[in-house]
Amino acid sequence: MEQPHKFTIVRTDLVQDAITILTDSLLIGRLRECELLLNHPWVSRVQAGIRVVDGRYYIFGLRPSNPVTLNGKPIVGNEGLAAGDRLAVGPFLVDVDINDEGMVLEVALQIGVEQYKLDASSPDFETMKPPPVQTGADPKKRAAIRPARLPSSKALDVFWDKRMREAGKMVRPSPLFPLSQRRTGKAQSIWTSTTDLARRWPVSFFIWGAIIGAVPALATAYWYANAYAPAPLSRSHAEKQLTISPPIAARANANSCTTCHTLRGSMEAQCANCHSTDAFVATIIKPHIEAGISCANCHPEHRGAEFRADEAALRACTECHNDANKQTYKGRSVNTPHLGTFGYPVANGKWIWPGLNDEEWARKKIPVKRLQTEDDQTWRSHQFHLIHQSRVRLVPGITSGNAQGQLSCSSCHRSLDPPDLVTPRTTCGLCHNGRVDEKSGRVLIVADKANCTSCHVQHAKDQRHWGASLLGD
Ligand code: HEC
Ligand code: HEC
Ligand code: HEC
Ligand code: HEC
Ligand code: HEC
Ligand code: HEC
Ligand code: HEC
Known part of the structure; x- marks a missing residue:
């Protein structure tokens, strides 16, 4: 197992202090679990990785259909890294410096570049030309100490496979506190709608809603009570005055609802109460x-x-x-x-x-x-x-x-x-x-x-x- 090395990441594209990571390998990609997180749709979830082998740095292309370029050349398999190298990942440029303490990666975002399509797994790959990339400052320096490419090996494949799987499974709580469980692996890239992150409705919405609903409801109850009745009342109970003599009711009902429907007491008691006169008793x-x-x-x-x-x-x-x-x-x-x-x-x-x-x-x-x-x-x-x-x-x-x-x-x-x-x-x-x-x-x-x-x-x-x-x- 390689000793952890010091990686310093300097983001010129973000308002962020330089961060230092102690590790023997580093993932580059769009997943939040990547140590070098480059959040852009052109960048793959895990696009590349840097690994220290025998004290030397190597970059590995982990996504053949979307290769990283090293000084303008797409990486197939792996490539040794030297100070002064420049990597292009999607619209990002990553300048590499290696010193006694470790590796420094300086990230810059190119604005207005066009996405290019490179596919290392395509048969036409050799003839495909990536767009020219301004290479790093000191081409002589990097040529001198660049380590030779590592022979591809089963062990390396297994190593990156494992790293990528772990990255995909890592679940950290989102700072936005979504209500649903965070999904893992490939499922993360499947889009589903969510209301979790929608801004809450202000309380005043509900207050106004209640007012807008209640006012006509009360107005209707006051001026047109029949709106709430299953069907209109009989004429006898709608009339404003008594018509039968001798009277069979104590008073007219005049379309009132609360004469029969009360919160307390039975309806029968209300009927009997009003229908109690000298000429009629509701027995x-x-x-x-x-x-x-x-x-x-x-x-x-x-x-x-x-x-x-x-x-x-x-x-x-x-x-x-x-x-x-x-x-x-x-x-x-x-x-x-x-x-x-x-x-x-x-x-x-x-x-x-x-x-x-x-x-x-x-x-x-x-x-x-x-x-x-x-x-x-x-x-x-x-x-x-x-x-x-x-x-x-x-x-x-x-x-x-x-x-x-x-x-x-x-x-x-x-x-x-x-x-x-x-x-x-x-x-x-x-x-x-x-x-x-x-x-x-x-x-x-x-x-x-x-x-x-x-x-x-x-x-x-x-x-x-x-x-x-x-x-x-
Ligand atoms: C606030 C008083 C009041 C209440 C309460 C009331 N009524 Fe009446 N009811 C009247 C009046 C007034 C008439 C018509 C009398 C008239 O025209 O002189 C009437 C008429 C009637 C009639 C005879 C006329 C018809 O249309 O058939 C019946 C039967 C009757 N009511 C049953 C009931 C029953 C049952 C209830 C309870 C569910 C009830 N009433 C509650 C006041 C009332
Ligand atoms: C004369 C008495 C009387 C008056 C006045 C009266 N109702 Fe009723 N109401 C009844 C009776 C009787 C029923 C049937 C209850 C049952 O079937 O148990 C009823 C049923 C209802 C129901 C259905 C509830 C249920 O349990 O099925 C509603 C709603 C209702 N009335 C609303 C009103 C409204 C609104 C008014 C005023 C416009 C009104 N009522 C005036 C006697 C009255
Ligand atoms: C078993 C059925 C029955 C029940 C229960 C009943 N009634 Fe009646 N009611 C009648 C019948 C039938 C009539 C028609 C008049 C008649 O033939 O007696 C009537 C007539 C009336 C009348 C009209 C009287 C008139 O002179 O025009 C009123 C008012 C009345 N009932 C009120 C009530 C009230 C209030 C209750 C409940 C306390 C009630 N009734 C319970 C059967 C009933
Ligand atoms: C000509 C008078 C008369 C008429 C009309 C009449 N009944 Fe009766 N009814 C009686 C007599 C009398 C009895 C036996 C004594 C008793 O129980 O009051 C009786 C008994 C009953 C009984 C109790 C015994 C049984 O068979 O269950 C019921 C219930 C009854 N009648 C309901 C009705 C109904 C409902 C009507 C209308 C379809 C009606 N009656 C019409 C006179 C009459
Ligand atoms: C919703 C159903 C219902 C209605 C409407 C109704 N009754 Fe009844 N009636 C009953 C029931 C239930 C009994 C009790 C029967 C028993 O005790 O076996 C009864 C009992 C009676 C009895 C007494 C029977 C006995 O054995 O002494 C008479 C009389 C009677 N009803 C007449 C009437 C008349 C007249 C009307 C119409 C004005 C009427 N009923 C309307 C359900 C009803
Ligand atoms: C010519 C008409 C007539 C004939 C026929 C008649 N009745 Fe009547 N009956 C009435 C009248 C009217 C009343 C009501 C009297 C009152 O309110 O004072 C009455 C009342 C009654 C009552 C009492 C109701 C109450 O007020 O409680 C009964 C029960 C009755 N009749 C049963 C009968 C039977 C059973 C027969 C057949 C054998 C009969 N009636 C034949 C006219 C008649
Ligand atoms: C509305 C019809 C009606 C009238 C009017 C009437 N009766 Fe009756 N009578 C009856 C009925 C119903 C019975 C019972 C029948 C049965 O038992 O099957 C009866 C029975 C009788 C009985 C047998 C005893 C008893 O009480 O059951 C005698 C007696 C009698 N009536 C005498 C009279 C006399 C007297 C008059 C005139 C003052 C008279 N009736 C008028 C209907 C009537």
């Missing part, structure tokens, strides 16, 4: 509360201005209470009730219709009280008969009634001793059927289908009751 029947069925299940919103939430609710019953609906509600399943026809209050000779509780009964304003002696069955029958007879107007299909045109015993029973229990079954559908909305004249439920809420009242305190037009004075 929900017990079985529905237990099944988690609430306002929005029957009254959706955001279906457009023409949408009527009360009409939709009438249809919602059959859509949900259906054999085809396999969903469960708090573990409760639904099915098509009473075989898809009208429910009947008596089954197997027993009144299964639960009747009305005291509060609901009081609301009917029928001046009859339950007698102490009446059991559930008789009271249910009593309630049912009181609700219908001498109160409800006759409808087409029922011919017999009392003098006031209202239901009487004979409307439902052809005979009473014994009571005819067959005919009543044919009567229910004549009244508790499809409903025509009195205001719009629209058919809400087709004529031969049941109006579910006529028997299963949902909002018992609703004064605008379904049966109003059927009731006598």
